[in-house]
Amino acid sequence: MVLKVFNTLGRRKEEFIPVNPGEVRIYVCGPTVYDYIHIGNARAFVVADIVRRYLRYKGFKVRYVSNITDIDDKIINRARDLGISIQELAETYSDAYFEDIAKLNIEKADVTPRATQHIPEMIETIEKLIGKGYAYVADGDVYFDVSKFKDYGKLSGNKAEALEMGARIEVNPKKKNPADFALWKSRKPGEPGWYSPWGKGRPGWHIECSTMAQKYLGETIDIHMGGKDLIFPHHENEIAQAEALTNKPFVKYWLHNEWLTVEGEKMSKSLGNFVTVRDALKMCSPAVLRFFLISAHYRSPLDFNRDALKTAGRNLERLIRALERLNGTPERETRVIEDEVLISEVEAEKKKFEEAMDDDFNTPLAISALFSIARLINNYLNVNKTIEKATKRRVLKIFINLLGVLGIEWAKDKKETRTDELFKGILELLIDVRNELRRMKKWEIADRIRDDLGKMGIILEDAGKETKWMIKSEKL
RNA sequence: GCCGGGGUGGCCGAGAGGUUCAGGCGGCGGGCUGCAGACCCGCUAUACAUGGGUUCAAAUCCCAUCCCCGGCUCCA
Numbered sequence: 342m343v344l345k346v347f348n349t350l351g352r353r354k355e356e357f358i359p360v361n362p363g364e365v366r367i368y369v370c371g372p373t374v375y376d377y378i379h380i381g382n383a384r385a386f387v388v389a390d391i392v393r394r395y396l397r398y399k400g401f402k403v404r405y406v407s408n409i410t411d412i413d414d415k416i417i418n419r420a421r422d423l424g425i426s427i428q429e430l431a432e433t434y435s436d437a438y439f440e441d442i443a444k445l446n447i448e449k450a451d452v453t454p455r456a457t458q459h460i461p462e463m464i465e466t467i468e469k470l471i472g473k474g475y476a477y478v479a480d481g482d483v484y485f486d487v488s489k490f491k492d493y494g495k496l497s498g499n500k501a502e503a504l505e506m507g508a509r510i511e512v513n514p515k516k517k518n519p520a521d522f523a524l525w526k527s528r529k530p531g532e533p534g535w536y537s538p539w540g541k542g543r544p545g546w547h548i549e550c551s552t553m554a555q556k557y558l559g560e561t562i563d564i565h566m567g568g569k570d571l572i573f574p575h576h577e578n579e580i581a582q583a584e585a586l587t588n589k590p591f592v593k594y595w596l597h598n599e600w601l602t603v604e605g606e607k608m609s610k611s612l613g614n615f616v617t618v619r620d621a622l623k624m625c626s627p628a629v630l631r632f633f634l635i636s637a638h639y640r641s642p643l644d645f646n647r648d649a650l651k652t653a654g655r656n657l658e659r660l661i662r663a664l665e666r667l668n669g670t671p672e673r674e675t676r677v678i679e680d681e682v683l684i685s686e687v688e689a690e691k692k693k694f695e696e697a698m699d700d701d702f703n704t705p706l707a708i709s710a711l712f713s714i715a716r717l718i719n720n721y722l723n724v725n726k727t728i729e730k731a732t733k734r735r736v737l738k739i740f741i742n743l744l745g746v747l748g749i750e751w752a753k754d755k756k757e758t759r760t761d762e763l764f765k766g767i768l769e770l771l772i773d774v775r776n777e778l779r780r781m782k783k784w785e786i787a788d789r790i791r792d793d794l795g796k797m798g799i800i801l802e803d804a805g806k807e808t809k810w811m812i813k814s815e816k817l
Numbered sequence: 818g819c820c821g822g823g824g825u826g827g828c829c830g831a832g833a834g835g836u837u838c839a840g841g842c843g844g845c846g847g848g849c850u851g852c853a854g855a856c857c858c859g860c861u862a863u864a865c866a867u868g869g870g871u872u873c874a875a876a877u878c879c880c881a882u883c884c885c886c887g888g889c890u891c892c893a
Contacts, residue, residue, distance in 0.1 A: 352821090369893095370893075372893085373891085373892085378893090379893085380893095381892085381893050382892095382893050383893085384893070385893035386893080388893090413891085414891070415891065415892090497820075497821090497888075497889085498819095498820050498821070498888095499819080499820065499888085499889060500819080500820090546891085566893095567893060568892080568893025569821090569822085569887080569888080569893080570887085570888070570891095570892055570893060571892080571893065572821090572888075573820090573888060573889065574888095574889085574890090575892090597893090598893070599822075599823095599887090600822095600886080600887070600893080601893080602886080605885095605886090606886095607886080607887075608892095609892090636829075636830075636841090637829085637830065637831095638830085638831080640822085641822090641823085641830085641831095642822080642823075642886070642887090644829090648828075648829080648842090649828095649829070651842085652828085652829065652841070652842050652843090653829095653841095653842095655841080655842065656840095656841055656842075659841080662855070662856090663856090666855090666856085697831090703831075703832095705829095705830060705831055705839095705840075705841090706830095706831055706832085706839070706840080708840075708841085709830095709831075709839055709840035709841075710840090711840095712840055712841065713840080716856095716857085719855090719856055719857070720856085720857070722856085723849085723856060723857060779851080782851070784851060784852065787851095787852095788851095788852070788853080791852095791853075791854090792853090795853095795854095800854075801853095801854085802853090802854050802855060803850080803851095803852095803853080803854080804850095804854095804855080805850090809855090
């Protein structure tokens with residue numbers, strides 16, 4: 342099956358063919374560590390994570406690099422406001438970032454380069470660009486000369502001339518052209534600076550990414566991802582820098598995800614509707630948040646709100662329940678026709694899942710195949726009280742693998758039963774007594790026990806003679 | 818001003834020329850159950866912003882209009 346991806350460069354779906362057969366190199370723009378990451382960041386990282394997992398599922402060897410921007414205006418200002426050092430601030434929030442993405446089950450990158458640890462490489466790149474006539478020095482700053490790069494605007498569709506018209510920023514008199522962008526910024530009083538041929542200063546934002554991407558992934562990388570806001574100017578400028586340097590295509594496929602809104606509005610500090618991952622995780626479990634984030638196609642807008650989270654929780658629960666139900670079903674040796682049918686139908690859904698993912702990572706459509714699998718399992722188990730061993734294994738494996746592609750790990754998300762033995766003992770005693778009451782048809786008392794426990798967050802479900810209990814996780 | 822993305826059933830959300838229009842949630846009805854839950858079945862659902870056009874056939878293509886959102890400035 343052919344994987345198709347929507348390439349921002351060209352704005353159309355293309356067949357995915359990596360530069361080197363069987364091997365994919367991905368670069369994802371990581372966070373600027375001046376604050377906790379928000380759910381919009383999380384969407385971008387989850388999408389990238391799924392791209393990575395699915396490519397691996399398809400048999401590609403994946404090398405995945407995602408940077409940390411630890412020097413930038415926002416960091417400098419924030420550190421100043423808080424009265425702490427830049428290093429301290431960056432350290433705090435990069436630690437928080439790793440914690441947050443780990444919770445969301447986003448795999449760690451193979452390499453996580455930090456901007457401040459690659460200053461010499463950036464200086465070298467800038468020197469080369471100056472040498473090739475693409476950049477010029479102006480009073481301690483270095484700017485990229487957009488007019489020298491023919492393809493400028495090919496990613497975003499913005500023309501350098503048009504940018505001048507719309508630009509509301511005050512014109513920087515050091516620039517030859519308003520669209521030129523800084524490769525190196527001279528140090529202002531109170532700011533940190535690194536020694537360079539142009540005096541003390543620090544690198545521009547764009548040069549960080551292109552330099553580190555090329556250092557770890559080579560001159561032409563397969564996939565570069567990020568939120569759509571990065572298309573311009575960030576990615577446009579990365580292309581200019583990298584391609585001016587090598588005369589080779591910098592990135593084969595550019596993938597950008599749409600915005601996540603909150604209650605219909607874009608997140609912004611001024612609206613006060615910024616939702617960090619940490620805030621969101623007070624409302625739902627990490628698995629639910631992740632499941633919510635992939636409930637729409639990555640190129641469609643998605644709105645974060647309580648109802649949507651609730652629905653995501655129910656949906657995920659439906660899948661997990663079916664999985665657990667199958668897992669808990671007793672095995673038998675003999676295979677019957679129903680087993681054959683189940684396997685072939687589940688295999689058909691697996692194929693649908695793959696087709697959906699092959700079509701530019703269509704997660705909502707892929708998820709619908711998972712619902713079908715859940716239904717098939719439930720239907721089977723409604724009639725069959727046992728399942729043939731190999732059938733069970735096969736279906737479980739498919740189900741778990743497909744969930745795994747989406748980064749939903751059943752074992753990891755198992756509700757932590759933070760209950761001690763004493764609690765369990767008492768509860769089981771209570772259930773036994775209740776079942777005794779049920780046998781005696783004392784429904785009123787039996788129901789009262791179930792209802793009252795329900796109010797306390799403990800759910801009892803009678804299935805024949807057995808009674809299952811679970812702690813209602815408000816998070817799910 | 819220049820560029821871009823959208824408007825699909827009560828809600829969310831796939832589909833991008835053609836058999837009866839995914840899937841989930843919610844609601845209603847039924848089955849199972851002592852009841853409830855979970856699960857299954859059915860209905861809600863002959864929906865695709867509006868007006869034209871192309872076509873044997875249009876959510877899907879074309880034109881116009883309305884509305885929403887975004888980029889052009891740090892931003893996933």
